[in-house]
Each structure stands twice: as structure tokens, then as C-alpha cells.
Amino acid sequence: MKGTECPTPPLRWLVDRPIWENHWPLPHDKLVTLRELVQEQLDQGHLEPSTSPWNTPVFCIKKKSGKWRLLQDLRKINAVMEGMGTLQAGMPSxxxxxxxxxxxxxxxxxxxxTIPLHPDDRPKFAFTVPTINNAEPAQRYQWRVLPQGMWNxxxxxxxxxxxxxxxxxxxxxxxxxxxxxxxxxxxxxxxxxxxxxxxxxxxxxxxxxxxxxxxxxxxxxxxxxxxxxxxxxKIRHQEVQFVQSVKTLNDAQKLVGVITWLRPYLGLTTAQLSPLFELLKGVTDLKSPRELTPEAQKVLEEVQPAVSARQVYRIEPSIDVTVFITTPDLHPTGIIGQWNDDWTDPLHVLEWVFLPHQPHKTATALFELIARLIIKCRQRCLQLMGVDPSKIILPVQREEFDWSYVNNVSLQSALEGFSGQITYHLPSHKLLQVAKNIQFSL
Known part of the structure; x- marks a missing residue:
């Protein structure tokens, strides 16, 4: 096992006294399997013999493939380990x-x-392979590599x-x-x-x-x-199978979580998904009952084909990146994209941007929501590219924007430091038509 060029940093611990949790008794067949799995890890250099004063139980489970997997219960170890934070806030786009x-x-x-554990930390991840009827001294081992289930x-x-x-x-x-x-x-x-x-x-x-x-x-x-x-x-999502049976709040959260993760690629508006968001309201107990309403079921039927039919594009470096703000059903929606009249499809969507789901807002409050969306789009552009978009196109008349900008602190804050171009006429495109006829009450 290599790794001398990048020695793994040591873990930081909240306690000095060792933690010892006795191993669990296992039936004969699982004990035989456990010994085989441990021997495999020994042969591969992942384990070494141990006399550590630390101990936590190990066991084995059968995966869907039929293969067995070695697991260690590290909950008590994780509880006394200092967290190392997060290196990546999300996935690269x-x-x-x-x-x-x-x-x-x-x-x-x-x-x-394949990643070595710091030598000083290895004793903390020791375990015991039990014997039946204590017929012989138990064998003890500790990990030399990063253990599965370890917090860090x-x-x-x-x-x-x-x-x-x-x-x-x-x-x-x-x-x-x-x-x-x-x-x-x-x-x-x-x-x-x-x-x-x-x-x-x-x-x-x-x-x-x-x-x-x-x-x-x-x-x-x-x-x-x-x-x-x-x-x-272009970029398309791989096929996704949605949970069709929703019985608890936990089921609903998982379903909405998957769809929320897909939204930047699919352009599913807040209004479209509202029936699904409604499932999350009410009692907060994860086991509290939920069921798909007819409206929510219809949303799922619309989302499934969208996964395979809709797409986003890879960036064209020679074309400026523009933020298009639309207001479908008075729910402001942003598109980070590129426009070129010479393309077969002049609008190349790089990513859709949405505000959190919230109740219906009046036209008077709409500029507040647009301001929040502008901030979110600018922040996302900085995350993706390290620069502001070259242009922001708003679905409003120039005079409406000027009045709101003078009287709306949120809008002023949203555009502070923006040196790009602001325009007020969305080009003609099916993805932008939702904002064409919106009238603002000022």
C-alpha cells in the first residue's frame, strides 16, 4: 500500500480514554463468513493484528448481489471524533x-x-472476531485504511x-x-x-x-x-425511477429531494411542482402518514418523461453568459444560459435557478422575489465560472424597473457591483414565453 507522498492527516479526538464495546455473538454460518471476509482484507493489506484497548463490534450483511459485506459499528467512535468539515460544497457542474x-x-x-489511515489512529478502529463458547482466544485486528462508516x-x-x-x-x-x-x-x-x-x-x-x-x-x-x-x-440526466408509493413524510421528503436535485437540468417550475411541495406540510414526524394526491400523481407523470426529453448544454466559451428572468405564474424563475441567433436552438440553457417554494405572492411583492432570484443567479454564476453574467434580462418594462430600483432596497442590493448589461425585453423563445404578458402593479 503506497501513499507516502500524501501522508494522511491524523484525526482529532474528543476523549483520551479508550472506548471498548463488546463484540456481538454471531451464528455459526455468519461467523464463518466473517472470518473469510477478514482474511480477504488481511491478504489485501487493509487490516493488521491488534492489541488495542479500543474495540467496536463487526458483523456481515448480504448485499442484493448475493455477496457478503464486512461492516463495523462505528457509532460510538464517530461520537468522540472531531469533524473535519467539508471540502466540496457540492458536485461540479x-x-x-x-x-x-x-x-x-x-x-x-x-x-x-486504498487510502492509508494515519498510524496513530489505527488502534481506534480495532475489532474482535468472536469465537463460539470462548473455545480459544479471539482474534483482533485494526484497519490500516479508511474504514467504511467512519465519519471523516x-x-x-x-x-x-x-x-x-x-x-x-x-x-x-x-x-x-x-x-x-x-x-x-x-x-x-x-x-x-x-x-x-x-x-x-x-x-x-x-x-x-x-x-x-x-x-x-x-x-x-x-x-x-x-x-x-x-x-x-448536450447533457441529459440518466434515467431516474421515482418512488410511486408514498406512505410517510419520510417517503415524501425523499421523493421531493430527488426532484429538487433534478430541477437545475429540467426546468420544472415551482408552480408545476407545488402539489408535491404541499406533501411536506403538516406534522413534522417522519413517520406521519402521507399519500400522493391526484394532483401530485399528475406531476410525477409529467416529470418522468421530462427526465429523458429535456436537456441542458455545455458552455460555448466564445458566447457571453446571460441570466434570463421569467415569471411563470408569478413564481420568478431564472435561466443561466447563452443566446446565439445562428444556433438551431438560439437558447442554450446551462442551468435553471429557482427560489424556495413559498405561498402565492402579490404583484406588489414580485420585485422582492425577482431581487432574491437575481442574487441567487449571480451567486451561482460565481460558483460556476468565478465571474458575473455578462447580461441580465428582466421581464419588465424599463420604466417599471427604474421606478422599482429607486424605491426598492432589495433590488438595489441585488444589483450592487454588477457591471454587466441590464435589458428589459426577453427574446422570443418557447422557454421564455411564460413572462411575456405579466403586468406589474406599482
Missing amino acids: PTMLPVDWPVLIVDLKDCFF SPMLCQWYVACALSGVHKQFPDAHVYHYMDDILVATPTQDELLRIQPQLLNALHSHGLQVAPEKVQQQPPWKYLRVKILEQ
Whole structure:
């Protein structure tokens, strides 16, 4: 096991006294399986013998595939471990990949099991393989690699892989290198450049002990990445199966969570999804009863085909990025996109932006919502590109905007420091028609 070039930082602990939780008795068949799984990890160098004063139970479960998985109950260990924070606030957006740039995607194999745990922390993750009737001394082991279920394992995984990739970033500064957990994407202006970077990338990973899954190296479109399909110019979501049976608030939250995650790609407006949002209201107990109303069922029927039919685009670097503000059903909606009259479809949507679901607002309060949406769109552009959009197009008349700007502190704050262009006429496009006839009461 390698990893000397990026030594894993030590964990910080809230207690000095060891934690010992006795192992659980296991039936004979599971005990045999547990011993086999432990031997596999020993053979691969993931475990080592232990005499640690720390101990937490281990067990094994059968996955849907029929294979067995070794698990350790680390709840008490996690409770006395200091959190390391978050390195990535979210996933990288593939819409920022320049159009037609060739792409290489690499998946790391068993990422946690290839990253060394700091030697000082290994004794904290010790466990015991029990024996029946205490017939012999139990065998004890501790992890040498990041344990599954350890609170800080995801953060340490991100940190370690980023360290391994740091040399690639420096050597190829013009390449786009996206890294999220065990998924790595590289894009370059030409295929020749991609061929030059590929061996350097693989060597960097291998030199740090990270293993690439050969069957998951993708070099041709469509590239599958973080549950989307990347084409030369467009990006579509992979198929998503929605929960059809909603019986509790927890079920409803999971359903709405998946759809909310899809919204930036699908353009599903707040008004469209309102029947689903209504399911979240009421008693806050996760087990409290819920059921799909006919209206909510209809929304699901509309969302499912939208996943396969709708798309967003990869960015065209030579075209300015514009924020289009629309107001479908008085729910302001933003589009971060690009416009070019020479394109077959002149509007290339990079991402949809929405405000949180809230009750119907009057026209008087609409500029307050537009101001919040402008802030959210500008913040998202900074996250995606590091710069403001070049233009913001509002669905209002110039005189309405001027009056509101003078009298509305929220609108002034939303546009503070904006040096781009503000215009007041949405171009003709089916995705922008929803705002054409809105009249504002001032």
C-alpha cells in the first residue's frame, strides 16, 4: 500500500480514554463468513493484528448481489471524533465543460480501501472476531485504511485524491479536471492533449496507491458522470425511477429531494411542482402518514418523461453568459444560459435557478422575489465560472424597473457591483414565453 507522498492527516479526538464495546455473538454460518471476509482484507493489506484497548463490534450483511459485506459499528467512535468539515460544497457542474472538448472519465476502485489511515489512529478502529463458547482466544485486528462508516472517511478520501491530482493540475493548467469523491473527469481542447494527459493522470493515481477500475474508464460519448450523460454539446440526466408509493413524510421528503436535485437540468417550475411541495406540510414526524394526491400523481407523470426529453448544454466559451428572468405564474424563475441567433436552438440553457417554494405572492411583492432570484443567479454564476453574467434580462418594462430600483432596497442590493448589461425585453423563445404578458402593479 503506497501513499507516502500524501501522508494522511491524523484525526482529532474528543476523549483520551479508550472506548471498548463488546463484540456481538454471531451464528455459526455468519461467523464463518466473517472470518473469510477478514482474511480477504488481511491478504489485501487493509487490516493488521491488534492489541488495542479500543474495540467496536463487526458483523456481515448480504448485499442484493448475493455477496457478503464486512461492516463495523462505528457509532460510538464517530461520537468522540472531531469533524473535519467539508471540502466540496457540492458536485461540479458538467455544463462548464466547453462544447466539443473530448472527455476522459475515470472511476477509482474501492477508494477508501486504498487510502492509508494515519498510524496513530489505527488502534481506534480495532475489532474482535468472536469465537463460539470462548473455545480459544479471539482474534483482533485494526484497519490500516479508511474504514467504511467512519465519519471523516469521505473528507479524507476527497483530500487524498485531490493531493494525488495536484501535480496533474500544475502540469496541465488549461485542462478541466473535475474530481468528486472517486469520480474523476478530464477535458481538454483537443484529443491529442487528452492522450498526453491520460498516462500522467493514471501514473499520478497509481503512485499514490489509488486503483483505477479498467471497466469504468470512459473515452467515448456518451460519458456517464455523476448520474448524467454527457454528449459533445448536450447533457441529459440518466434515467431516474421515482418512488410511486408514498406512505410517510419520510417517503415524501425523499421523493421531493430527488426532484429538487433534478430541477437545475429540467426546468420544472415551482408552480408545476407545488402539489408535491404541499406533501411536506403538516406534522413534522417522519413517520406521519402521507399519500400522493391526484394532483401530485399528475406531476410525477409529467416529470418522468421530462427526465429523458429535456436537456441542458455545455458552455460555448466564445458566447457571453446571460441570466434570463421569467415569471411563470408569478413564481420568478431564472435561466443561466447563452443566446446565439445562428444556433438551431438560439437558447442554450446551462442551468435553471429557482427560489424556495413559498405561498402565492402579490404583484406588489414580485420585485422582492425577482431581487432574491437575481442574487441567487449571480451567486451561482460565481460558483460556476468565478465571474458575473455578462447580461441580465428582466421581464419588465424599463420604466417599471427604474421606478422599482429607486424605491426598492432589495433590488438595489441585488444589483450592487454588477457591471454587466441590464435589458428589459426577453427574446422570443418557447422557454421564455411564460413572462411575456405579466403586468406589474406599482
